Amino acid sequence: MADNEQIAKLIKKLSERTGTSESEIQNAVQNSNYKKLLSKMDASQAQKVEALLSDEQAAQQFLNSPQAKAIIKRLMG
Numbered sequence: 001m002a003d004n005e006q007i008a009k010l011i012k013k014l015s016e017r018t019g020t021s022e023s024e025i026q027n028a029v030q031n032s033n034y035k036k037l038l039s040k041m042d043a044s045q046a047q048k049v050e051a052l053l054s055d056e057q058a059a060q061q062f063l064n065s066p067q068a069k070a071i072i073k074r075l076m077g
Contacts (some may be wrong), residue, residue, distance in 0.1 A: 006076060013075045 003050045011029075018040050021051050033051060038046040052058055062068050 009076050010072065 011022050011025050014020070014025055018025075020037065020039070020040065025037065028034055034050070038049060041049065052062055
């Protein structure tokens with residue numbers, strides 16, 4: 001249950017920062033359709049995120065890094 005609450009908080013923060021509705025973000029995540037969300041980013045950053053998301057091992061490694069954990073913690077408030 002705590003994980004769901006954390007995800008909801010993260011989606012809310014992402015919504016506030018990008019001006020994208022929470023439901024749109026949630027749908028994109030559930031359907032693995034990140035293109036629209038990435039379109040709001042700088043093109044070079046979006047390419048890096050897309051490459052990371054397409055490689056499951058790299059994504060797991062990134063999410064487990066201290067830097068990513070710190071970013072997520074900061075976003076969660």
